[in-house]
Amino acid sequence: MHLHWLKPLLGRPAPFTTVHIDASPAEAAGESELLDRWRAVRRGLEHDGAPAAVLDEIAERLSVPDGRRTAHGRVVVADAHGVVVDRVVAEPPARSQGVHGPVPSLIGAVRAADETLCYLLVEVDRTGADLTWVEAGEEQASPSVTETVEGGHDDVHKTRDGLARRGQTRAEDSWQRNAEAVAAAVDARVRTKTPDLVLLTGDVRAVALVKDAVGQHVAERLVEVSGGGRGEGVHRDAFDERVAHALAEQRSRRRAAELDRYREGLGRGEGAVTSLGDVVEVLRRGQVAELVLGTEALSALDERTLVAGPEPLQLGLDEEDLAAMGVNGQARRFPAHVALLRAAIGQDAGVTFAEDGDVDLVDGVGAVLRWADGSTPSEAVPSQSADQKRLRQVV
Template sequence: MHLHWIKPLLGRPAPFTTVYLDATRDDATGAADVQARWKALRRQLERDGAPAAVLDELDDLLRRPTGVPGPHGRVVVADAEGVVLDRVLTEPPAQSSATCGPVPVLLPAARAADEATSYLLVEVDRQGADLTWSHGTGRRAVDEEGVEGDHDVLHKVREGGLSHRRMQARVEDSWERNAETVAADLDRQVAERRPELVLLTGDVRAVALVKDAVGQAVRDLLVEVPGGSRAEGVNRAAFDERVQQALAEHCARRREQVLARFREELGRGEEAVTSLADVVAVLQRGQVAELVLGEPAPGASWALDEHEVWVGDGPLELATSRDDLDTIGATGEPRRMPAAVALVRAAVGQDAGLTFAPEGGVELADGVGAVLRWSDGSTPRESVPSQSGDAARVHNVP
C-alpha cells in the first residue's frame, strides 16, 4: 500500500488535531448523530488546546456528508493552520476519538488507506463507455466521463440473405471499432493516472471486445464485475455489493503478496527483518520497500503502543536511544515520538509502502517488520520464529 497521500503531513507545523469519527448517517437521525459525536469531541479538543480556527474549519467540514452509504468512518488531520488530510474509512471506529498533540495520529489514517483502492470503473455498451474514477479516499468516485465510438451501425437484423449478412458484418465491425476506441482511451488514461485496479462491466459482448482490445498494462489490472450497465434499470445496490467484494478481494491479494514475500525473505535471512531495533536500523538507511505492522487481536492494543523512539527533524532521523540518534548525526532538537508514528513517518520519507498483517498472519517481533529493497553485509539478520511464542526471542545473529 502506497503512502504518498500522507506526505502532506511531513514538515507541517504543530499542533496536530486528529479526529477519528463514526460518520454513518443512513437513517433520519444519522446526520444529527454525527454532529452530536463531533460536538463531544470538539469540547475535548478545546480543553486540550486545539486552535479555535482549526476547530471552526472542522465544524464546517464535518457537517458535509461523505456521500458514502452504510456504516463508515472518517479520519481528519489538521495542523496548526488547517485541515491537511480527510479520508473515509470503510468501517466506523468502535469509539469516536480526537487528539491534539505534537504529532498526528497516523495509524487510523494509514489503516484507512489499507482498506481503500484507487480504481477505474468502466461500464461499457456497444457504442462506448462511462468511466468513473475513485482515488482511494474511500468516497464514491469523484470523476466521471464518457467515451463514445463513432461507428453507429449497431443493431443486427434477423432476416437472411446476402444484404442482411453484409449488414450484420457492418454491425459487428462497428462494435469492434467502438471497443477499440474505448480500449485506446483506457490505455492512455491508465498510463497517465495509474489506478490500482480497473473494474469492467456492462454489455457482455462489449465487455469481451474491450478486454481483447486493451493493452497489457490495462489487462494486468482488469477485473470483470457482472451486473453493471450504462442503461437505466440496473440493480445498483446489488452491483455496488459486487464492486465492494472485488475491491476487498484486491486488498486481500495485495496484502498477502507482501506477507508472502516477507515470510520467504525472512526464512532465507535476506531481504526482510523484524523487531523494532532492526526495523529502525533499515529505515535509517532507506532500505525499506514495505513496512509491516501486526494488527492486534480484537480488543487488544497495538504491540508498538508500548514503545517510543528518538527522532530528529528529518523523517529518516530515528533511533531507539538518544545516544544512537546523536551517532547518526540527527538535526534539530532530539525528541521522543510514539514508535508507530515515527516508523510510518520514516516509511513515507523513503517512499515505502505499508502493509497491515492480521493477527497470526506472520511472526513479528515487537509487532513490526519490513521487506527490504536491498541488503548487504551490515543488514540485520533474523533468526526465524517457528512458533507463536518465539517472536519475543528473535535476535540478531552474525
C-alpha cells in the first residue's frame, strides 16, 4: 500500500492540524450529527491554538455530505495555510479527536491509505455496459468517471417457442458480439489505468460472456459481484454490501501478500529487517519497499522519538547519527512513528499494518527491502546498524 497521496505533506509549513472524526450519518452512528461531533473536536483544537481560518475550512468541508450511508470515518490534515489531505476511512474512530502541533498525526491518514482501493465497476446487460471508476477511500463517495459502452448489435431477444430457430441464433450471436465489445473496452481501460480490482455485475448471461472474453490482465483482478445491473430494480443497499465485502477481501489479500514477503525475507536472512535501529538504517539508505508496523506497538512508537533533518531520509536514533550524515544544527526530534512514515513517504515506500502475532516484529517495526548489499543489516547475523546491542537469530 503506497502513500503517494501523502507526499503533499512533505515540506509543508507547521503547525499542523489533524482531525480524525466519525463521519457516519446520525442513524448509523446512533448519536449526534457530524457537525455536532465536529463542534466538540473544534473546541479542543481552539484551546490548543489551531488557527480559526484553518478550522473554518475544515468545518466547510465537513458540512458537505460525502454520500455514504453507512458508518465510516474521515481524516483531515491541514498545515498553517489550509487543508492538505482529506480522506475517508472505512471504520470510524473509537473517539473523534483533533491534534494541533508541530507535526501531523499521520497514523490515521495512513490507516485511510491502507483501506484505499481503486476499482473499475462493470455493470453489464446484453446490449453493453456502464464502466465506473471508483477510488474507495477518496474524499467524496461519487465516482470519478463513468463511461457507457454499447455493443452495437441490437437483435438481443430470442424468439418465442415455435418460431424460427434462426432468430434465436441471431440473438445469441448479438449477445456474444456485444460482450466482446464490452470486454475489449475493459481490456483497454485496465491497460491504461491499472485498478486493484475489476468488479463485474449485471445480467447473468452477459456477465458470463464478458468474463470469458476479457484478457488475462483483466481476469487476474476480476471479481464477480451479484445483484448489480444497468437498469431499474437493483437493490442498492444489498449490492453495496456485496461490493464492500469484495473490497475487504482484496485488502486482506493485499496485506497477506506483503506480510508473506516480509516473512520470506526474514527467513532467508536477507530481504527484510526488524527492530527500530535496523529499520532506521535501511530507511535512510532508501532501501525500503514496504514498512511494516505492528498495530499493538503504535502507542509505544508514539512515545519514542527519533531525530530527523530537513530531508525525509535524514534520519537517526540520535543527534550523532545525523552529524555523521553531515546534518548539523538542523536536527529535530519527532515521535518515532512520524519520522518512520515521513522517511517511507520520502522514498515512495508502502506501509502495511500487522496485527499482533501475524509476523515477528522487534520494537513493533520491520521492513521489506528493495535491494540489499554487504552492508545491509541482517537478522541472521549481528546487526550492522546502530542497534549493535541486539543480536537476534531468526529461525
